[in-house]
Structures are given as structure tokens and as C-alpha cells.
Amino acid sequence: MKAAERQKELAARLTAVRRQLAAACERAGRAPGEVTLIAVSKTFPWEDIRQAYDLGLRDFGENYMQEARRKQEQAAGCAGLRWHFIGHLQRSKVRYWHSGFHLLHTLDSLELAAALDRKADREGWRLKVLLQVKLGDEVSKSGVAPAALPSLLAGLRSFPRLEVQGLMTIPPYMVDPEDSREYYRTLRELREQLCREGLVDPAVFRQLSMGMSHDFAVAVEEGATMVRVGSAIFGARSYA
Numbered sequence: 001m002k003a004a005e006r007q008k009e010l011a012a013r014l015t016a017v018r019r020q021l022a023a024a025c026e027r028a029g030r031a032p033g034e035v036t037l038i039a040v041s042k043t044f045p046w047e048d049i050r051q052a053y054d055l056g057l058r059d060f061g062e063n064y065m066q067e068a069r070r071k072q073e074q075a076a077g078c079a080g081l082r083w084h085f086i087g088h089l090q091r092s093k094v095r096y097w098h099s100g101f102h103l104l105h106t107l108d109s110l111e112l113a114a115a116l117d118r119k120a121d122r123e124g125w126r127l128k129v130l131l132q133v134k135l136g137d138e139v140s141k142s143g144v145a146p147a148a149l150p151s152l153l154a155g156l157r158s159f160p161r162l163e164v165q166g167l168m169t170i171p172p173y174m175v176d177p178e179d180s181r182e183y184y185r186t187l188r189e190l191r192e193q194l195c196r197e198g199l200v201d202p203a204v205f206r207q208l209s210m211g212m213s214h215d216f217a218v219a220v221e222e223g224a225t226m227v228r229v230g231s232a233i234f235g236a237r238s239y240a
Contacts, residue, residue, distance in 0.1 A: 103165070129163065
């Protein structure tokens with residue numbers, strides 16, 4: 001596909017997503033500015049990211065460290081572009097982490113936190129993170145169990161270089177987006193509970209990263225502050 005045709009396609013897709021996002025916010029009595037739209041750009045080429053950037057997108061999500069680092073190099077000079085790491089981060093890959101990442105969505109253990117804190121301390125930067133919560137029973141999904149959140153939060157106080165800003169989840173895939181609602185409601189209620197119990201600072205612990213291409217409207221209605229949308233913006237993904 002020629003560049004001009006691809007940009008036209010991306011513009012149409014992005015317009016549709018933004019309309020759905022605005023409609024969901026209206027139903028929930030929220031302002032669209034309360035929700036950050038993260039374009040999940042994993043496996044898509046830099047040219048697509050650049051065109052999406054030119055269409056006004058500033059937040060992009062990547063799952064694989066080497067791919068993310070390559071695209072970050074290509075993005076030099078794109079003012080205001082923010083990279084979110086939304087995949088499982090192995091401790092062996094921590095050595096590749098750097099301050100150019102805006103936010104890690106998938107912290108789920110004290111061991112990973114310790115490795116990140118040590119690297120941040122050596123290099124003199126701070127790291128914003130979300131805690132990935134596992135709400136389903138899928139073996140393939142990472143995340144901390146809800147009951148383990150208090151002990152994880154207590155342990156994270158030992159790592160001054162990490163700023164925990166909220167929660168993230170990836171529920172089991174549901175054909176009907178309404179079937180995802182209970183998972184998103186549960187994540188919101190978990191955040192509210194942690195705030196009530198004084199385990200987090202509500203002014204800092206504000207983020208709920210939840211909702212993907214097929215169900216982000218439901219997530220917004222349940223309080224998402226960040227939605228991770230890939231195929232609805234970029235089209236079908238190829239893993240070849």
C-alpha cells in the first residue's frame with residue numbers, strides 16, 4: 001500500500017476510535033481528556049507509527065524490548081512521543097531499559113522491581129510503573145493476584161526509584177465486550193479499596209490501564225484512564 005493510501009486508512013480508523021472513545025466518555029459522564037489513548041504499535045513498522053504521530057497520536061505501546069529500542073532510535077526528533085512498555089518484562093531484559101520509556105504497565109514482582117530500581121539508581125533516573133493484576137485464570141497471562149497487592153505494595157516502598165501510579169489488567173478474551181465489564185469494574189474497585197485502606201496515595205495512584213481494541217469503550221465506562229488500542233487503529237497484525 002502506498003504511503004498516502006496508508007495514511008488515509010489510518011486517519012479513518014483513528015477518527016472512528018476517537019469517536020467511540022468520546023461516546024464512551026459521554027455515557028460515563030467523563031471528559032475525553034481523562035483517557036489516554038495508547039496506540040499498540042508492536043509488529044507494525046516505524047512508518048505506521050510516524051504517520052499516526054503526524055495524525056496527532058503521542059502515546060505508543062510496545063511489547064518486545066528489542067523492537068521497542070529500534071523504534072525509539074527511529075523516533076529521535078519526534079517531540080512529545082511517549083513510549084509505553086505493555087508486555088511482560090523479563091529480568092534478563094532489564095539491562096535494556098532506559099529513561100526513554102514513559103511508563104511500564106506490567107510490574108508484577110518484587111524481584112523485577114529490585115532489578116529496575118538498581119538500574120535506575122546506577123543511571124540516575126526514576127521509573128513510573130503500573131502493577132499488572134491477574135483477574136482471570138489463564139496460565140499464559142502474567143500478573144499479581146489481587147490478594148497479594150498489599151504485600152507487593154509494602155515491599156515496593158523499599159525501592160525509592162520506582163513510582164507506582166496505578167493498576168493494569170488484561171482480562172480473558174471475550175467475544176462480547178460486555179463480558180469484560182466485570183473484570184474492569186473489579187480493577188477499579190481494587191484501586192478504590194487500596195486508596196481507602198491507606199495503602200497508596202490517591203493523588204499518585206490514579207491510573208487504570210485497561211481495555212483493548214474490541215472492548216475499550218466498556219473499560220472507559222468502568223473508569224479506565226488509559227486504553228491500549230492496536231488493531232482498531234493499525235489494522236490486522238502480522239506476526240510473520
